[in-house]
Amino acid sequence: MKRWLIPLVAIISLVAAQPVLGAQPDQGVVRDFVNPPPPGCEHPEGIAASPNGLIYTAGITGNVCVYTLDGALTRIIPVAPGHALLGELYVAGQGLYIADNDPGFAGGRVIRVDPVSGAVTDLTPGTPFRNTNAITQDHHGTLYVSDSFANAAGEGEIYQVSPSGGRTLWAHSTLLAPHGPPGFGANGVAFDRTESFLYVANTSDDRILRIAVNRDGSAGAITIFADSATVVNTAGTPAPLDGADGIQFDVQGNLWICANQPAADEIQVLSPSAELFAAYGRNPGDAPMQTPASLIFHERGLYIANLAFFDPGVGKISVLGVPFTGAPIAH
Numbered sequence: 001m002k003r004w005l006i007p008l009v010a011i012i013s014l015v016a017a018q019p020v021l022g023a024q025p026d027q028g029v030v031r032d033f034v035n036p037p038p039p040g041c042e043h044p045e046g047i048a049a050s051p052n053g054l055i056y057t058a059g060i061t062g063n064v065c066v067y068t069l070d071g072a073l074t075r076i077i078p079v080a081p082g083h084a085l086l087g088e089l090y091v092a093g094q095g096l097y098i099a100d101n102d103p104g105f106a107g108g109r110v111i112r113v114d115p116v117s118g119a120v121t122d123l124t125p126g127t128p129f130r131n132t133n134a135i136t137q138d139h140h141g142t143l144y145v146s147d148s149f150a151n152a153a154g155e156g157e158i159y160q161v162s163p164s165g166g167r168t169l170w171a172h173s174t175l176l177a178p179h180g181p182p183g184f185g186a187n188g189v190a191f192d193r194t195e196s197f198l199y200v201a202n203t204s205d206d207r208i209l210r211i212a213v214n215r216d217g218s219a220g221a222i223t224i225f226a227d228s229a230t231v232v233n234t235a236g237t238p239a240p241l242d243g244a245d246g247i248q249f250d251v252q253g254n255l256w257i258c259a260n261q262p263a264a265d266e267i268q269v270l271s272p273s274a275e276l277f278a279a280y281g282r283n284p285g286d287a288p289m290q291t292p293a294s295l296i297f298h299e300r301g302l303y304i305a306n307l308a309f310f311d312p313g314v315g316k317i318s319v320l321g322v323p324f325t326g327a328p329i330a331h
Contacts, residue, residue: 058085099132178204246294297326
């Protein structure tokens with residue numbers, strides 16, 4: 001082999017060994033990713049991403065819809081016709097965890113869907129939740145699930161759910177309950193990098209709460225991290241934290257929030273010191289959002305499920321190019 005071919009072959013081999021990245025979305029600009037959703041995929045509420053670049057959405061049709069990073073529909077997985085499928089979490093080697101609610105929110109459960117076979121496993125049989133909404137996972141593999149409707153004592157609740165089945169009440173408080181429209185209290189959930197706190201969005205109260213995690217893993221004090229009335233709003237958005245719904249951290253410790261009420265319809269970003277320093281969705285060049293409900297990072301894209309609860313139409317999926325990748329879940 002000629003000498004000049006040796007480094008060329010080495011370079012080609014190195015490039016071939018690298019993972020193939022999808023086309024990166026425009027930085028700082030909200031674009032339509034799927035608009036409108038195909039039949040059977042209307043009104044997406046939950047969203048998740050797999051490491052190999054598939055985007056999974058779930059909504060009020062009771063289906064899970066699977067898209068490539070080009071926005072092409074590859075599959076519809078029927079899960080529970082007529083059910084409201086809300087928050088999702090994709091965990092490699094485990095499957096797709098989903099908050100599954102009966103028609104009319106008459107009860108809820110946590111299920112796991114096999115993304116290959118479509119098989120559904122009920123992880124919380126027995127007495128149903130009032131409203132399962134959002135899901136995250138700690139580094140032990142335990143799932144944390146928000147129940148958004150108030151219990152008999154007027155409290156919202158966070159449950160631990162085992163991937164092998166079974167649930168335990170982990171935290172409960174009036175701070176986690178709804179105190180006005182749209183009637184959903186504890187909603188989006190996300191751990192900080194050290195799992196010192198579980199952050200929880202209260203949609204009705206326009207707040208981000210955080211729950212201290214004690215050394216033994218039990219829930220500690222519940223405090224207000226950011227409130228719409230008092231937040232330092234350097235982004236200048238007219239509707240800070242209005243309808244805070246799905247939340248996710250980036251690797252810099254910033255918390256990205258779906259503000260889902262019509263006055264907002266934005267993605268808003270809180271710094272680690274609770275400063276609301278950025279907002280996307282109403283800036284020049286943005287494709288407007290329609291009740292953003294859940295969000296997930298993949299590479300340098302933030303993918304957003306738009307439920308269109310208050311807006312006409314059937315919802316859509318948006319994408320926003322972001323400066324940092326998302327913090328790993330269950331790290």
